[in-house]
Amino acid sequence: MYIYLDIIEDFSCEMCGSCCLNDWLVTLDEDSYQRNAQLFMKTGRGEAFAQIFKRLIDKSGLGEYAYIEKKATGGCWFLDENNRCLLQVEAGHHHLDHVCQIFPRYPMNTARGTELTLSFSCPAVIRMASRIAPLTIIRSERNPITIPSNNDVVHVYPEQQPVWNPLRYYFELEQHFIDIMQCRSIQVWERLQMIKDTAQAINCLTRDQSLGQQITKVFVDNYELLDGKMTAEQELNYYIPDIVLENFFVNFIFKKPFYIYGLQPTIQLLENIWQRIKIARKVVTDPIVDMECTKSIIMEVEFEYSHNRRALFVHKERHG
Numbered sequence: 328m329y330i331y332l333d334i335i336e337d338f339s340c341e342m343c344g345s346c347c348l349n350d351w352l353v354t355l356d357e358d359s360y361q362r363n364a365q366l367f368m369k370t371g372r373g374e375a376f377a378q379i380f381k382r383l384i385d386k387s388g389l390g391e392y393a394y395i396e397k398k399a400t401g402g403c404w405f406l407d408e409n410n411r412c413l414l415q416v417e418a419g420h421h422h423l424d425h426v427c428q429i430f431p432r433y434p435m436n437t438a439r440g441t442e443l444t445l446s447f448s449c450p451a452v453i454r455m456a457s458r459i460a461p462l463t464i465i466r467s468e469r470n471p472i473t474i475p476s477n478n479d480v481v482h483v484y485p486e487q488q489p490v491w492n493p494l495r496y497y498f499e500l501e502q503h504f505i506d507i508m509q510c511r512s513i514q515v516w517e518r519l520q521m522i523k524d525t526a527q528a529i530n531c532l533t534r535d536q537s538l539g540q541q542i543t544k545v546f547v548d549n550y551e552l553l554d555g556k557m558t559a560e561q562e563l564n565y566y567i568p569d570i571v572l573e574n575f576f577v578n579f580i581f582k583k584p585f586y587i588y589g590l591q592p593t594i595q596l597l598e599n600i601w602q603r604i605k606i607a608r609k610v611v612t613d614p615i616v617d618m619e620c621t622k623s624i625i626m627e628v629e630f631e632y633s634h635n636r637r638a639l640f641v642h643k644e645r646h647g
C-alpha cells in the first residue's frame with residue numbers, strides 16, 4: 328500500500344537551484360563515495376576528487392560516509408551558473424547520491440506500507456501547496472513515483488509499542504492532529520495550540536490497559552468542540568499565507584515527528600517553529616509581502632528541523 332500527500336503526484340523539479348545553494352551538507356554513503364572515486368580516477372582527476380569529496384568523522388551515527396565540498400562562494404561544488412548539476416550532466420541522474428536523487432521527496436517505511444511526501448524546503452513544493460483545496464492523503468496500490476529503494480527516512484511500527492504507550496495508537500493520533508490542523512473555522516495558531524494541548528493531555532493519561540479508550544475519549548471531546556466551531560464554507564475567508572502554513576503543518580505532522588521524537592519533544596519543536604514563524608511575520612501587513620515572508624520562514628525551518636537531520640543533531644548537541 329502507498330499512502331501519500333496528493334501534491335507528490337504533480338511535483339516536478341523547476342531547476343531553481345535552491346536546494347544546491349543552501350548551506351546543508353550534501354552527504355554521501357560509502358558506495359556513492361567509491362563510485363565518484365572511480366569516475367574521477369578514470370579521468371585522471373584524483374587531485375580534484377580529494378578536494379571535492381571529504382570524508383566525514385561521523386559522530387551523529389547517521390551512517391554518512393563523506394560529503395561534497397561547497398564552492399568558496401557557497402552552494403554545491405557541482406552547481407553551474409545555469410543551475411545545472413555538472414555531476415549529473417557528466418555521469419547521469421542514476422550516478423548521483425540517493426539524497427540528490429530523491430530530494431525533495433520524503434519516503435517513509437511504516438506498518439501501513441510506503442508513505443511519501445515532499446519537503447517544504449523546496450520553493451516548487453510551497454507553490455504547489457499555495458492552493459485553497461486542503462491537502463489530501465491518498466491510499467493506493469500504485470506507487471506514485473519511482474525512487475531508489477531502501478532510502479526511507481523513518482521507520483514507524485506502532486504495534487511494536489506496549490498498549491500503555493500512547494505511540495501504540497500513533498496512526499490514530501496522526502489522523503486526529505491532521506483533522507485539527509485542517510479545521511479552517513479556527514485560526515492556525517488556535518489549531519496548533521489544540522494539537523499541543525491534546526498531545527500534552529494524552530501524554531498525561533494513565534498508562535495502563537485502558538489507554539486506547541482514554542485516547543478515544545480525548546478525540547471525541549475534541550471533535551465535538553470543533554463541530555461547535557464549524558463555520559459555513561461560504562463564510563470562510565481564505566488567506567493564502569495561512570493556507571500555506573496549514574499545509575506546512577499538515578505535512579510536518581505526516582512526516583511523523585510525534586513518533587520519531589516522542590510527544591513532549593515534538594510539542595516543544597512545534598512551539599519553537601511557531602515562535603519563529605510568528606516573529607518573522609510580526610511586522611508584515613501587506614499580504615504579498617506576508618506570503619513571501621511566510622514562504623521563506625517555512626523553507627528555513629524545514630531545512631533546519633525536518634530535512635537536515637544533521638543540523639537537528641548539532642542543535643540537540645548544543646541545546647540538549
Ligand code: SF4
Nearest residue numbers: 340341343344346449
Ligand atoms: S529546490 Fe526544488 S525545484 Fe529547486 S532545484 Fe531543488 S528540487 Fe528542484
